[in-house]
Amino acid sequence: MKQSKLFTKTRREAPSDEVAKNAQLLVRAGYIHKEMAGVYDFLPLGFRTLNKITQIIREEMNAIGGQELVMTALQDKELWSRTDRWDDDKVDNWFKTSFKSGGETGLAITHEEPLTRIMTEHISSYRDLPVYAYQFQNKFRNELRAKSGIMRGKEFLMKDLYSFSKDETEHKAFFEKARAAYMKIFERLGIGSQTYVTFASGGIFSEFSEEFQTVSDAGEDTIYVDDDKKIAVNKEVCTDETLTKLGLKKEKLAEKRAIEVGNIFNLGTRFSEPLGLLYTDETGARKPVVMGSYGIGPTRLMGAIVEVLADEKGLVWPESVAPFKYHLVSLGKSDDEISKTADAIYDDFAKAGIEVLYDDRDLRAGEKFADSDLIGIPKRIVVGKDAVATGVFEVIDRATGKTEKTSRAELFV
Amino acid sequence: MKQSKLFTKTRREAPSDEVAKNAQLLVRAGYIHKEMAGVYDFLPLGFRTLNKITQIIREEMNAIGGQELVMTALQDKELWSRTDRWDDDKVDNWFKTSFKSGGETGLAITHEEPLTRIMTEHISSYRDLPVYAYQFQNKFRNELRAKSGIMRGKEFLMKDLYSFSKDETEHKAFFEKARAAYMKIFERLGIGSQTYVTFASGGIFSEFSEEFQTVSDAGEDTIYVDDDKKIAVNKEVCTDETLTKLGLKKEKLAEKRAIEVGNIFNLGTRFSEPLGLLYTDETGARKPVVMGSYGIGPTRLMGAIVEVLADEKGLVWPESVAPFKYHLVSLGKSDDEISKTADAIYDDFAKAGIEVLYDDRDLRAGEKFADSDLIGIPKRIVVGKDAVATGVFEVIDRATGKTEKTSRAELFV
Numbered sequence: 001m002k003q004s005k006l007f008t009k010t011r012r013e014a015p016s017d018e019v020a021k022n023a024q025l026l027v028r029a030g031y032i033h034k035e036m037a038g039v040y041d042f043l044p045l046g047f048r049t050l051n052k053i054t055q056i057i058r059e060e061m062n063a064i065g066g067q068e069l070v071m072t073a074l075q076d077k078e079l080w081s082r083t084d085r086w087d088d089d090k091v092d093n094w095f096k097t098s099f100k101s102g103g104e105t106g107l108a109i110t111h112e113e114p115l116t117r118i119m120t121e122h123i124s125s126y127r128d129l130p131v132y133a134y135q136f137q138n139k140f141r142n143e144l145r146a147k148s149g150i151m152r153g154k155e156f157l158m159k160d161l162y163s164f165s166k167d168e169t170e171h172k173a174f175f176e177k178a179r180a181a182y183m184k185i186f187e188r189l190g191i192g193s194q195t196y197v198t199f200a201s202g203g204i205f206s207e208f209s210e211e212f213q214t215v216s217d218a219g220e221d222t223i224y225v226d227d228d229k230k231i232a233v234n235k236e237v238c239t240d241e242t243l244t245k246l247g248l249k250k251e252k253l254a255e256k257r258a259i260e261v262g263n264i265f266n267l268g269t270r271f272s273e274p275l276g277l278l279y280t281d282e283t284g285a286r287k288p289v290v291m292g293s294y295g296i297g298p299t300r301l302m303g304a305i306v307e308v309l310a311d312e313k314g315l316v317w318p319e320s321v322a323p324f325k326y327h328l329v330s331l332g333k334s335d336d337e338i339s340k341t342a343d344a345i346y347d348d349f350a351k352a353g354i355e356v357l358y359d360d361r362d363l364r365a366g367e368k369f370a371d372s373d374l375i376g377i378p379k380r381i382v383v384g385k386d387a388v389a390t391g392v393f394e395v396i397d398r399a400t401g402k403t404e405k406t407s408r409a410e411l412f413v
Numbered sequence: 414m415k416q417s418k419l420f421t422k423t424r425r426e427a428p429s430d431e432v433a434k435n436a437q438l439l440v441r442a443g444y445i446h447k448e449m450a451g452v453y454d455f456l457p458l459g460f461r462t463l464n465k466i467t468q469i470i471r472e473e474m475n476a477i478g479g480q481e482l483v484m485t486a487l488q489d490k491e492l493w494s495r496t497d498r499w500d501d502d503k504v505d506n507w508f509k510t511s512f513k514s515g516g517e518t519g520l521a522i523t524h525e526e527p528l529t530r531i532m533t534e535h536i537s538s539y540r541d542l543p544v545y546a547y548q549f550q551n552k553f554r555n556e557l558r559a560k561s562g563i564m565r566g567k568e569f570l571m572k573d574l575y576s577f578s579k580d581e582t583e584h585k586a587f588f589e590k591a592r593a594a595y596m597k598i599f600e601r602l603g604i605g606s607q608t609y610v611t612f613a614s615g616g617i618f619s620e621f622s623e624e625f626q627t628v629s630d631a632g633e634d635t636i637y638v639d640d641d642k643k644i645a646v647n648k649e650v651c652t653d654e655t656l657t658k659l660g661l662k663k664e665k666l667a668e669k670r671a672i673e674v675g676n677i678f679n680l681g682t683r684f685s686e687p688l689g690l691l692y693t694d695e696t697g698a699r700k701p702v703v704m705g706s707y708g709i710g711p712t713r714l715m716g717a718i719v720e721v722l723a724d725e726k727g728l729v730w731p732e733s734v735a736p737f738k739y740h741l742v743s744l745g746k747s748d749d750e751i752s753k754t755a756d757a758i759y760d761d762f763a764k765a766g767i768e769v770l771y772d773d774r775d776l777r778a779g780e781k782f783a784d785s786d787l788i789g790i791p792k793r794i795v796v797g798k799d800a801v802a803t804g805v806f807e808v809i810d811r812a813t814g815k816t817e818k819t820s821r822a823e824l825f826v
């Protein structure tokens with residue numbers, strides 16, 4: 001798209017109320033807008049990047065058999081009372097409100113309860129299992145503090161998959177598959193080498209849950225990393241006993257700050273029992289379904305990618321999630337030979353179906369380059385006097401700063 | 414996908430608490446699930462159809478220059494107070510709740526206020542105009558009654574585009590374009606011939622607003638249709654004076670019930686003035702931006718398509734929004750020649766990238782056909798003994814009931 005048409009403008013200074021690097025850069029580059037503390041809009045550039053993240057997650061969830069649906073924000077008090085997760089004493093971050101037609105409701109903090117209830121209408125026999133269902137949906141959490149930019153919002157996008165299995169064996173086989181799918185997602189998002197499967201407090205029906213932690217000073221967690229085994233232990237469970245169980249040696253562990261970018265839980269029958277999600281097995285016996293949950297936050301991931309990859313000049317996106325693949329920067333004035341060449345290259349990109357942001361604005365080169373660095377598109381193509389004269393174009397890699405020289409035809413290869 | 418893997422099951426009877434035809438059929442066919450009155454989940458089949466509807470709308474909004482973004486559900490009380498739309502006396506369908514960190518918030522009923530505020534950071538000169546921005550976002554409306562299924566929800570998906578123009582002339586030119594884009598959307602959704610541009614009460618800064626009304630007995634509105642001119646007038650404004658103004662003759666109008674499937678409004682400077690969205694014109698003068706809003710509800714549209722096109726046997730989808738293009742129904746038992754043929758056809762469809770639901774379940778033919786009618790996929794291909802013996806396949810059109818005979822190779826043309 002033409003940058004002269006993009007409605008967002010960059011700004012030199014970060015807003016004074018943003019302390020997190022991700023929010024500072026994303027606001028400055030025009031990717032997001034803050035409504036209130038912990039509540040962010042995603043503007044066109046941010047929306048494009050967020051969509052690329054969700055699409056990668058979607059592909060990997062589909063690949064392991066996930067069926068996509070979408071549930072609601074408004075939640076049924078009666079349903080959550082049955083699992084004892086409605087009272088503020090039990091769950092302290094609900095937003096609650098009431099219907100004008102009578103009765104209380106709350107904004108979804110997560111979706112185990114409604115999906116389990118849906119499944120009671122569709123699962124009755126072992127023949128109906130296993131089932132894997134997922135959604136991308138906003139979660140609402142009434143957090144007291146919000147100081148990590150888009151990494152910890154009061155309203156944020158979440159991919160949550162839930163597995164429904166006959167027994168522990170079937171459940172575990174899927175749990176392993178989901179773990180591998182998650183690591184593939186982080187690889188594709190460009191933060192694979194910084195991200196570790198991390199043992200954390202288990203919560204329900206298992207000793208440990210598994211988190212995915214991306215090493216970054218901006219993280220809220222402390223983890224102990226074994227780099228040879230590519231696994232880590234969250235500080236909260238890092239006792240001698242745990243290390244022995246996991247076969248880890250204290251002296252091989254390095255302490256790191258990290259961002260929790262995903263988690264997978266064994267839920268056992270915590271929800272299927274109180275909500276009556278039972279099935280008839282091969283012998284005719286009625287049994288509760290064994291469940292797991294698998295969360296990953298696209299908005300938090302977007303923030304984590306910024307924290308890990310951005311530099312002092314601005315954002316740095318991996319090609320997989322960049323809003324555009326190329327940033328075509330024209331140094332021409334309206335209607336001169338340079339502008340005409342840049343226009344023609346832009347048209348050729350459009351015809352080839354390659355995503356390009358075309359800086360066709362009438363600004364000084366220095367301003368354009370500063371904007372381009374801030375916005376962080378992987379490859380910048382500069383169209384100036386020399387390029388028009390020689391037919392040799394400079395393509396600058398945003399991450400490394402390296403320049404390649406290429407002919408016009410080679411741009412579209 | 415294989416129907417044996419699809420987690421939803423159909424049901425013979427509609428739930429007793431659903432009175433609207435759209436909700437009865439969509440629940441029976443496994444497209445949606447009701448959480449509470451006016452609050453519906455979209456299950457895999459419903460999610461696919463909803464996505465196709467949103468994609469058609471997106472393409473038409475992009476074609477008229479729309480830039481997609483996504484704003485939040487949680488709203489800033491202070492902002493809405495500035496336009497005098499926060500008090501329950503002024504707007505009576507807010508869901509309101511509070512932050513644990515202090516202060517009230519509400520769930521977005523619409524998004525004029527937040528988007529206008531965002532634009533104050535990006536629009537300052539006539540050079541920045543016009544701008545067209547849109548989103549697909551859930552709206553929340555605390556309705557007293559909810560009896561129209563997914564056509565009137567307390568939480569529902571909405572596409573809302575807002576236009577920002579220099580003056581009335583620039584605004585009107587876009588308004589016309591948006592009207593044409595809307596009619597194209599209804600055409601593509603298969604309800605074009607039943608849908609009329611309808612003059613309704615204008616509200617803000619213009620005598621009339623324009624609604625798009627789809628004729629159906631399930632509608633909540635009464636309109637008067639001039640079928641030659643393809644326009645209509647909402648009963649609420651259908652006076653002699655209005656008819657004279659619009660050049661319509663009373664005796665040529667037919668009274669119809671209709672569903673409001675979209676609306677477009679002139680907003681004038683109703684929001685730009687109180688929120689300070691001003692620009693500097695060519696002469697250096699500061700002027701308020703002229704705005705318009707353009708709404709269309711994908712969930713309501715999905716309900717409207719059901720109301721208009723479904724028949725006594727179940728849903729009937731136009732190909733453009735059907736969850737799958739083909740329903741491949743095998744009449745074989747596991748591993749017999751019929752099943753093997755059906756499996757091979759399914760694989761060929763997958764390779765060709767054609768969307769197909771494959772009923773590979775071990776059920777009686779009658780049950781499969783009843784399910785197929787209920788689910789409403791446009792074309793059904795039956796693989797039975799005859800087809801395997803002769804190589805001639807029956808393809809049944811769901812809407813017309815007509816059967817075509819075709820060879821296997823021709824299925825993929």
